[in-house]
Amino acid sequence: MTLPDTAANPAGADRTFQVDLRGLVDLLSHHLYSSPRVYLRELMQNAVDALTARHGLESAAPAGALGIRLYADGSVVRVEDDGVGLTEADVHTFLATIGRSSKRAERIAEQRGDFIGQFGIGLLSCFLVADEIHVLSRSARTPDAPAVEWRGRGDGSYTVRTLPASARPAPGTTVTLTPRADAGEWTRPAQVHALARHFGSLLRHPVTFDDGTGCPGSPGGPGAPGGPGASVNPEPAPWARTYPTPGARSRALAAYGEEVFGFTPLDTIELDLPAVGLKGIACVLPEAVPAGRRHGHRVHVKGMLLSEQAEEILPEWAFFVRCVVDAESLRPTASRESLYEDDTLAAVREALAERLRAWIARAAASDPDLLARFLQAHHLAVKSLAVHDEEILRMLLPWLPFETTDGHTTLDEFARTHRTVLVTSSVEEFRQVAAIASAAGLGVVNGGYTYDRELVHRLPEIRPEASVADLDPATLTAHLDPVDRETELAAAAYLALARDALAVFDCDVALRTFQPANAPALLVDSREARHERTRSQLAREQEGGLWGDILGALRQEAPRAQLILNQLNPLVRAAVAIDEPELARTSAEALYGQAAMLSRRPLRPAESSLINRSFLDLLAHALRKDS
Numbered sequence: 369m370t371l372p373d374t375a376a377n378p379a380g381a382d383r384t385f386q387v388d389l390r391g392l393v394d395l396l397s398h399h400l401y402s403s404p405r406v407y408l409r410e411l412m413q414n415a416v417d418a419l420t421a422r423h424g425l426e427s428a429a430p431a432g433a434l435g436i437r438l439y440a441d442g443s444v445v446r447v448e449d450d451g452v453g454l455t456e457a458d459v460h461t462f463l464a465t466i467g468r469s470s471k472r473a474e475r476i477a478e479q480r481g482d483f484i485g486q487f488g489i490g491l492l493s494c495f496l497v498a499d500e501i502h503v504l505s506r507s508a509r510t511p512d513a514p515a516v517e518w519r520g521r522g523d524g525s526y527t528v529r530t531l532p533a534s535a536r537p538a539p540g541t542t543v544t545l546t547p548r549a550d551a552g553e554w555t556r557p558a559q560v561h562a563l564a565r566h567f568g569s570l571l572r573h574p575v576t577f578d579d580g581t582g583c584p585g586s587p588g589g590p591g592a593p594g595g596p597g598a599s600v601n602p603e604p605a606p607w608a609r610t611y612p613t614p615g616a617r618s619r620a621l622a623a624y625g626e627e628v629f630g631f632t633p634l635d636t637i638e639l640d641l642p643a644v645g646l647k648g649i650a651c652v653l654p655e656a657v658p659a660g661r662r663h664g665h666r667v668h669v670k671g672m673l674l675s676e677q678a679e680e681i682l683p684e685w686a687f688f689v690r691c692v693v694d695a696e697s698l699r700p701t702a703s704r705e706s707l708y709e710d711d712t713l714a715a716v717r718e719a720l721a722e723r724l725r726a727w728i729a730r731a732a733a734s735d736p737d738l739l740a741r742f743l744q745a746h747h748l749a750v751k752s753l754a755v756h757d758e759e760i761l762r763m764l765l766p767w768l769p770f771e772t773t774d775g776h777t778t779l780d781e782f783a784r785t786h787r788t789v790l791v792t793s794s795v796e797e798f799r800q801v802a803a804i805a806s807a808a809g810l811g812v813v814n815g816g817y818t819y820d821r822e823l824v825h826r827l828p829e830i831r832p833e834a835s836v837a838d839l840d841p842a843t844l845t846a847h848l849d850p851v852d853r854e855t856e857l858a859a860a861a862y863l864a865l866a867r868d869a870l871a872v873f874d875c876d877v878a879l880r881t882f883q884p885a886n887a888p889a890l891l892v893d894s895r896e897a898r899h900e901r902t903r904s905q906l907a908r909e910q911e912g913g914l915w916g917d918i919l920g921a922l923r924q925e926a927p928r929a930q931l932i933l934n935q936l937n938p939l940v941r942a943a944v945a946i947d948e949p950e951l952a953r954t955s956a957e958a959l960y961g962q963a964a965m966l967s968r969r970p971l972r973p974a975e976s977s978l979i980n981r982s983f984l985d986l987l988a989h990a991l992r993k994d995s
């Protein structure tokens with residue numbers, strides 16, 4: 369934008385930015401604040417900061433003597449405090465200058481940590497619900513200064529005038545909003561009361577609410593606004609109260625967790641980090657939460673609720689708890705809805721994580737019932753934790769459940785019955801081999817789920833007598849009994865035919881005896897082998913081209929799949945004796961198809977059509993035989 373040269377603005381002279389307040393308010397409402405309701409939080413927060421500043425000034429003032437009074441009667445919303453107040457000069461410097469904050473000023477820089485605000489924009493949130501902000505203030509720092517009145521309007525204009533001291537006899541500030549017609553949802557008395565309780569229930573200064581009806585109402589839910597002077601925060605935070613017994617304390621904390629989060633915690637962990645003035649509770653969820661549907665934590669700063677969805681205060685693995693904490697020295701971002709990522713926050717996160725670890729350690733050492741209930745709900749979270757945390761691994765690995773050939777069991781128990789613990793690298797491989805491996809006396813753990821294989825391999829770190837090995841198809845095949853020479857020779861022709869029929873799938877065919885006898889065939893095939901074969905096939909198809917060269921260069925000796933026919937199975941015995949080549953071929957294809965389906969891996973199109981074809985051929989054969 370170019371301003372015309374005038375006498376007041378000669379060419380080359382420094383000029384001052386103009387601010388389009390409407391544009392700024394629009395920006396705040398759409399991009400910074402989650403809802404217009406935050407106007408009340410900002411007003412209450414300014415009142416709290418003003419009270420903090422006044423206590424700094426008059427340290428002798430009794431804690432409960434100065435407070436905050438809210439009023440909403442449907443036509444105005446008023447927030448009045450007994451805080452430090454403002455002089456006329458303060459009003460010009462701080463209220464009327466966007467982005468300027470007394471809480472950042474040089475002389476009190478060392479105190480900045482005492483205040484919630486710091487950015488100098490919070491008051492603008494009032495324009496989300498009103499066109500005009502009216503402030504009447506009297507300074508406690510300069511007691512003989514007159515009262516000052518400021519009217520700021522959404523179009524960017526404002527007026528200031530001084531009034532006789534009698535207009536506001538005591539120090540403090542009153543902010544009055546006349547809500548716009550479209551803001552009724554956020555400014556009706558019941559809503560203001562509900563919002564005040566929502567944001568301010570843990571504030572340490574007395575806060576009252578008056579709906580102007582003159583009758584003392586119950587300070588209950590949104591439908592029942594309080595009468596004159598109903599307390600918004602009648603009791604201190606539950607962790608700051610005293611209780612007759614430790615049991616009464618833990619019941620009260622659990623009840624608070626339930627009230628705040630809506631679930632009965634499996635256990636409630638008290639949090640206390642004196643270095644940052646943090647207190648609160650972590651509620652252990654009674655059920656697992658899918659990682660993608662995680663809920664954040666409730667974070668209060670100096671009592672004021674900043675965020676209900678803060679995720680930053682705990683590491684990702686801690687998704688089995690939800691916390692409500694109140695901290696003195698965490699820094700909110702400008703939106704107040706999340707926390708500033710600084711060293712303090714990192715230290716808080718680490719210290720809280722430590723607290724959760726200690727809780728797990730205590731449960732493992734002295735409360736097996738609690739541990740069992742905890743692991744039943746959260747073993748996945750614990751597994752993710754144990755992978756990176758030596759201590760948790762040592763404490764909990766023996767207790768964690770795994771899917772094994774003996775069913776769902778703990779590793780400790782499994783290792784006691786199997787000298788060598790075999791582990792598969794995919795769920796699919798486990799499904800393929802489980803029945804046969806257990807019949808062959810092998811102990812196999814399904815290592816296909818996230819973290820499981822890695823964790824099983826770490827078992828010898830805590831149980832040195834246990835040995836762990838990967839189970840590959842070759843290991844399993846080696847455990848199946850070969851057939852005698854005579855049987856092998858008798859089946860040679862059939863096996864050759866079957867190998868030929870299945871060559872398109874890069875599949876070898878062997879004859880063995882294994883239990884259970886009712887399993888006709890086993891298809892052993894690892895995922896890596898399948899990928900390797902797909903790559904080789906692509907390289908063959910692209911022969912000569914750029915991709916063919918690249919894929920060819922990557923090609924390794926592909927491990928072949930193996931169809932192992934079970935000599936103990938009557939169907940297989942009958943099949944190897946078929947002397948009709950076409951039927952023998954079809955039977956080999958059908959056995960392959962059935963074994964592929966049993967492996968529960970997705971079938972390739974060629975395999976589906978093979979199953980289809982062999983089924984129809986067998987049907988046709990059966991019908992021909994009958995007719």
Ligand SMILES: Nc1ncnc2c1ncn2[C@@H]1O[C@H](COP(=O)(O)OP(=O)(O)OP(=O)(O)O)[C@@H](O)[C@H]1O
Nearest residue numbers: 414418462469470471485486487488489490491541
């Ligand atoms: N109730 C009050 N009592 C005394 N001073 C106040 C009050 N409300 C606002 N002020 C003054 O107005 C300034 C601007 O307030 P505003 O809410 O816009 O920003 P802030 O609180 O400083 O920072 P933030 O944007 O982080 O909230 C404050 O720094 C303070 O000096």
